[in-house]
Amino acid sequence: MRQCGAVMNKDTEIGIKTLPGGATTPEGFVASGVVCGVRNSSGRRDLGLLFSDRGCTSAAVFTRNVVKGAPLLVTQEAVEAGGVRAVVANSGYANAATGRKGLEDAREMQALAAEALAVEAGEVAVASTGVIGEHLPMRRISAGIEDAAAGLSRDGAGFAEAILTTDTRIKEAADRVEVGGELVTVGGTAKGSGMIHPNMGTMLAFMTTDAAVEKGCLQEILGAATERTFNRVTVDGDSSPSDMAVLLANGAADNDPITASSPDYPAFAVAVEDVARRLAKEIARDGEGATRLVEVVVEGAGDEASASALAKAVVGSSLVKAAAFGEDANWGRVLTAMGYSGVRFDADTVELWFGPVKVFENGEPVAHEETEANAALSSGEVRITARLNEGDASAAAWGCDLTYEYVRINGSYRT
Amino acid sequence: MRQCGAVMNKDTEIGIKTLPGGATTPEGFVASGVVCGVRNSSGRRDLGLLFSDRGCTSAAVFTRNVVKGAPLLVTQEAVEAGGVRAVVANSGYANAATGRKGLEDAREMQALAAEALAVEAGEVAVASTGVIGEHLPMRRISAGIEDAAAGLSRDGAGFAEAILTTDTRIKEAADRVEVGGELVTVGGTAKGSGMIHPNMGTMLAFMTTDAAVEKGCLQEILGAATERTFNRVTVDGDSSPSDMAVLLANGAADNDPITASSPDYPAFAVAVEDVARRLAKEIARDGEGATRLVEVVVEGAGDEASASALAKAVVGSSLVKAAAFGEDANWGRVLTAMGYSGVRFDADTVELWFGPVKVFENGEPVAHEETEANAALSSGEVRITARLNEGDASAAAWGCDLTYEYVRINGSYRT
Numbered sequence: 085m086r087q088c089g090a091v092m093n094k095d096t097e098i099g100i101k102t103l104p105g106g107a108t109t110p111e112g113f114v115a116s117g118v119v120c121g122v123r124n125s126s127g128r129r130d131l132g133l134l135f136s137d138r139g140c141t142s143a144a145v146f147t148r149n150v151v152k153g154a155p156l157l158v159t160q161e162a163v164e165a166g167g168v169r170a171v172v173a174n175s176g177y178a179n180a181a182t183g184r185k186g187l188e189d190a191r192e193m194q195a196l197a198a199e200a201l202a203v204e205a206g207e208v209a210v211a212s213t214g215v216i217g218e219h220l221p222m223r224r225i226s227a228g229i230e231d232a233a234a235g236l237s238r239d240g241a242g243f244a245e246a247i248l249t250t251d252t253r254i255k256e257a258a259d260r261v262e263v264g265g266e267l268v269t270v271g272g273t274a275k276g277s278g279m280i281h282p283n284m285g286t287m288l289a290f291m292t293t294d295a296a297v298e299k300g301c302l303q304e305i306l307g308a309a310t311e312r313t314f315n316r317v318t319v320d321g322d323s324s325p326s327d328m329a330v331l332l333a334n335g336a337a338d339n340d341p342i343t344a345s346s347p348d349y350p351a352f353a354v355a356v357e358d359v360a361r362r363l364a365k366e367i368a369r370d371g372e373g374a375t376r377l378v379e380v381v382v383e384g385a386g387d388e389a390s391a392s393a394l395a396k397a398v399v400g401s402s403l404v405k406a407a408a409f410g411e412d413a414n415w416g417r418v419l420t421a422m423g424y425s426g427v428r429f430d431a432d433t434v435e436l437w438f439g440p441v442k443v444f445e446n447g448e449p450v451a452h453e454e455t456e457a458n459a460a461l462s463s464g465e466v467r468i469t470a471r472l473n474e475g476d477a478s479a480a481a482w483g484c485d486l487t488y489e490y491v492r493i494n495g496s497y498r499t
Numbered sequence: 500m501r502q503c504g505a506v507m508n509k510d511t512e513i514g515i516k517t518l519p520g521g522a523t524t525p526e527g528f529v530a531s532g533v534v535c536g537v538r539n540s541s542g543r544r545d546l547g548l549l550f551s552d553r554g555c556t557s558a559a560v561f562t563r564n565v566v567k568g569a570p571l572l573v574t575q576e577a578v579e580a581g582g583v584r585a586v587v588a589n590s591g592y593a594n595a596a597t598g599r600k601g602l603e604d605a606r607e608m609q610a611l612a613a614e615a616l617a618v619e620a621g622e623v624a625v626a627s628t629g630v631i632g633e634h635l636p637m638r639r640i641s642a643g644i645e646d647a648a649a650g651l652s653r654d655g656a657g658f659a660e661a662i663l664t665t666d667t668r669i670k671e672a673a674d675r676v677e678v679g680g681e682l683v684t685v686g687g688t689a690k691g692s693g694m695i696h697p698n699m700g701t702m703l704a705f706m707t708t709d710a711a712v713e714k715g716c717l718q719e720i721l722g723a724a725t726e727r728t729f730n731r732v733t734v735d736g737d738s739s740p741s742d743m744a745v746l747l748a749n750g751a752a753d754n755d756p757i758t759a760s761s762p763d764y765p766a767f768a769v770a771v772e773d774v775a776r777r778l779a780k781e782i783a784r785d786g787e788g789a790t791r792l793v794e795v796v797v798e799g800a801g802d803e804a805s806a807s808a809l810a811k812a813v814v815g816s817s818l819v820k821a822a823a824f825g826e827d828a829n830w831g832r833v834l835t836a837m838g839y840s841g842v843r844f845d846a847d848t849v850e851l852w853f854g855p856v857k858v859f860e861n862g863e864p865v866a867h868e869e870t871e872a873n874a875a876l877s878s879g880e881v882r883i884t885a886r887l888n889e890g891d892a893s894a895a896a897w898g899c900d901l902t903y904e905y906v907r908i909n910g911s912y913r914t
Contacts, residue, residue, distance in 0.1 A: 151838035151846045181834055181846070183863030216831025217864045324835055402817070403909055410910030416631025419596055420739055423566035431566045431596070448598030449632045486910075488903045494818055495825030495901075 098351045099262065100358055106256025108240040109271035110294035111336035112137045116235035117242025120228025122221060123176030123214065123249075131228035132246030134171040134290055135201055135236055136334040141296075142168035143303035144209070145310045147327040153180030154190040155210040156328055162194070162206050163330070167299075171290050171330060172197035172229060173211040173247050174220070175275070178286075180325040181217040189220045196226055200233035211288050213249055213275065213326050244273040247288055250372050250493055251275050257362035261355040263348040266339040268295035270355045274329075276317070276367030286324035287314060289363055295352055296335030297342040305353045306331045313360035316392065316481040317368045318400040331356065368482035369464075373489030377465045378408050381480045384472040390427045391472075391479035397425030398468060398481070405486035408466055413457030415443040418468060429472055437469040513766045514677065515773055521671025523655040524686035525709035526751035527552045531650035532657025535643025537636055538591030538629065538664075546643035547661030549586040549705055550616055550651055551749040556711075557583035558718040559624070560725045562742040568595030569605040570625040571743055577609070577621050578745070582714075586705050586745060587612035587644060588626040588662050589635070590690075593701075595740040596632040604635045611641055615648035626703050628664055628690065628741050659688040662703055665787050665908055666690050672777035676770040678763040681754040683710035685770045689744075691732070691782030701739035702729060704778055710767060711750030712757045720768045721746045728775035731807065731896040732783045733815040746771065783897035784879075788904030792880045793823050796895045799887040805842045806887075806894035812840030813883065813896070820901035823881055828872030830858040833883060844887055852884040 108115050115134040123130035144163040146156050162168050172193055179186050190210050198205040212220070235242070244254035258271035272291035297305070310329055335341070342352050369377040380399040385391035398404055401421035407414040415436045422429065432447035439460025442450050460466065466485075523530050530549040538545035559578040561571050577583050587608055594601050605625050613620040627635065650657070659669035673686035687706035712720070725744055750756070757767050784792040795814040800806035813819055816836035822829040830851045837844065847862035854875025857865050875881065881900075 149835060149838035150840075150843060151834050178831075181831055181859065181863065183847075183861065186863070216835065217859070325838060402905075406906055406909030409906065412910065414631075416593075416596055419566050420564060420631065423564035423740060425565075428565060432598075444596065444632070446598065448596065448601070486906055488906050490817075491821055491824065491901055491903050491906060494821030495827065 098354050100355055101260040103258040103260055103269065105258045105271060106244055106273040107134055107271050107290050107292045108238055109258035110269040110292045112294055112334045113292050114236040114238055115240025115243035116232045116237060117244070117246030118228050118231040118235060120224045120231065122174050122224050122228065129242050129246040130176050131174045131225065131232055132243035133197060133229070133232040133236060134243055136169040136332055138334050138336065140167050140169040140332040140334045141299040141302050142330065142332050143299070143306040144328055144330045145307055147325060149325050151181065151325040153178050153212060153326040154182060154186040155179055155212045156326065157187065158190045158194055159209040159211065159328060159330070162209055165206050167207065168209045168330065169207045169332060169334065170197060170201055170203060171209045171211060173288065174225060175247055175249050176214040177212060177218050177220050178214050178216045178326045179212040179220050182219055185219055189222055192222060193225055193229070196229045200229050209330050211328060213247065213286060213288055216325065247273070247275040249275065251370050253370060255363055255366040255370065257359045259355045259359050261351050263295055263342060263352050264339045264346065266337045268293060268337040268339055268352065270359045272359050272363055274363040274367055276370060287327045287367060289314060289329040289360070291329065291331040291356065291359060293331070293333045294336035295333055295342060296337070296339055297333040297352070301342060301344055301349065302331060302333055305356050308353065309357040309360040312357060313364040316396060316479070317364045318396060318481070318483045365482050368484050371484035372493045373487040374484030375487055376408060376463070376485050378405070378483045378485060379465065379467045379480055381467065381469045381478065382472065383469065383478040384474060385477040386475040388477045388479055391477050392481065393425050393427050394422050394470065395479050395481035397421045398470070399483035402486055405483065408461055409485035409487050411458050411461040413438040413443060413454065413461055418470065419444065422470060429474070433473045435471040439467055513769050515770050516675040518673040518675055518684065520673045520686060521659055521688040522549055522686050522705050522707045523653055524673035525684040525707045527709055527749045528707050529651040529653055530655025530658035531647045531652060532659070532661030533643050533646040533650060535639045535646065537589050537639050537643065544657050544661040545591050546589045546640065546647055547658035548612060548616070548644070548647040548651060549655070549658055551584040551747055553749050553751065555582045555584040555747040555749045556714040556717050557745065557747050558714070558721040559743055559745045560722055562740060564740045566596065566740040568593050568627060568741040569597060569601040570594055570627045571741065572602065573605045573609055574624040574626065574743060574745070577624055580621050582622065583624045583745065584622045584747060584749065585612060585616055585618060586624045586626060588703065589640060590662055590664050591629040592627060592633050592635050593629050593631045593741045594627040594635050597634055600634055604637055607637060608640060608644070611644045615644050624745050626743060628662065628701060628703055631740065662688070662690040664690065666785050668785060670778055670781040670785065672774045674770045674773050676766050678710055678757060678767050679754045679761065681752045683708060683752040683754055683767065685774045687774045687778055689778040689782055691785060702742045702782060704729060704744040704775070706744065706746040706771065706774060708746070708748045709751035710748055710757060711752070711754055712748040712767070716757060716759055716764065717746060717748055720771050723768065724772040724775040727772060728779040731811060731894070732779045733811060733896070733898045780897050783899050786899035787908045788902040789899030790902055791823060791878070791900050793820070793898045793900060794880065794882045794895055796882065796884045796893065797887065798884065798893040799889060800892040801890040803892045803894055806892045807896065808840050808842050809837050809885065810894050810896035812836045813885070814898035817901055820898065823876055824900035824902050826873050826876040828853040828858060828869065828876055833885065834859065837885060844889070848888045850886040854882055
């Protein structure tokens, strides 16, 4: 029997079809987003509902921050107790560091959504994102939940907007894959922008599927996918009290439930990881103030954990990020970041590339046209590659450049 | 017998007198700094010599980055082999990631300085700071060493300037303390600015004393002081391949050599730590683009290591740094950074202050005038205090705000 959690590489022969849409692309899911005036007076949607027309198995992963927002406690309880089939989420306030009243507010949000959707409170996940340490305006939240329930639709695009904070655009992805002779769909929407770092920094991701999946496997698949996707994104090194990724599986595709021993387990897991990766990259690309996506790939490492730690150190370096903004192929900063990643390696056998331009090998610089290396940094997607000569493991991590705009946004976020 | 390394707290009765000056304030030290054209064509001093007129015991600590510049290897060899009594240092090029030729260049710098000073090569420490991955212009270095040797003086102020990179001012400190009936002096100069982080991020510190100190004790005293001072500074989270702190003790004060059992061991250790702390704070205050020094103090922790980890996480948070720039008393970001520090604590028993204004306790916000809390961020020195209720340990860490100017400097450093 195959071990549950053995996610295969995408290079293997699994036919995944990319679809338009997001969290409501799988069968049986509806969503909505409304303006309830929590976020500010901008008229942007700030409260959303996501709902499955039938019961679900559900899985979730949460921030590792010691400080956890009240909604996470409520959602964790619900996911552990049984099957979550709905999500209520608001932007504007994170409802974190809000004491006992914050917890009461999160439970009330859950109860209000359950009532509006005619389901049990324990079937509703709650998520909040925004300013820390202020209480939710519950009258507005309550009115918003009623409006959102009335506006649920298969299109549901407003939901993706309602969860945004300083994000500049919605983030959605969907894939279709064959499982046990049935076509199943995986979809999702996410928000990111600031306070983004491995281990779920102010990131919300709501993923859905119409596949039927056994609960334990669903959790393993989400955990493994998160490790390789959302936890490989960094915007500014800060991880937040509010981060979570939720995956709801409603079985509308009528497949035999996927278990650890299903032949199609890998295909489904790869589809989930692919959707998560596309959302993760969109989060990195839309980091606060970002002008470009930076992808760091480490190849030839002895193991994936080392490759991942190296890639994350490079993509998280303020100096590498500022160099990416300045279109300066400053490979010394890349090597330096690898050096403090905590991973032991031999700098004399490392090779470094900016885009297609090799800039370092055998412990010293490779003669190259600096203009070509700088040009590799001038597009909307930058790739920095480090090749060790230790083994076959590789990992990618994603981030963005550090810009004046990041400083402006975060120097005046609350005012 | 007292354990070597048991540095007493400054609150104990040790009379330290602050002196003007720096690395040449202790008896018997001379220094110089010259323009040799390594750094750029700005006409700023870029090569310096520091020299004791008699033999020294010596100690050094180095970056923990896996990638180490060639000068560190040469200096480490010299310090381990015996007594270093001279330092040759340049700015402009770090001589790191420069392969075999880089190591040859560092050894040649050492030999040239030894010849100019008429000492053994093994008595000379070598330090380089600046761009990574380019070879030193050895003809200029050689001419500069000759000029610097000819210009050595007791004043020696040019040395402090010669080691600067993007620093905006020199950093010096000196203290006098009584040891065994003799007055001994400790002095030092340092450079910092970018790529500064705990574990010696692009930081050079050259400290001196006219005390006689047994070599093993000198190393312990420097190591302990570094842990509490230089390693508590962060500018941008990047630690560099080139960092080192060196401490030379020449015995010109004629005291009985300080050993682990000397009654005055603590007084001397406190003086070294005090000089190191003042240099460390100047490094933080002069961080790239900084407009203010941020001091984070964690009190009431169970142990000093936890207090230190919490303080360093807060002072290193990009979001806290940007909030300091924006004069926004965003305590949620402080609590969040503590939450991802890796230290377990109970958020419900934490108290937070911005300057004198308490903003958080009992797990939720304390009503306060936001203008007062913001005002605590508007001066040149900002203090953020977190009090746990777990024990008596405390620690401070120092950093600076994150500004547009940081992005400008690091987006165009090499061009």
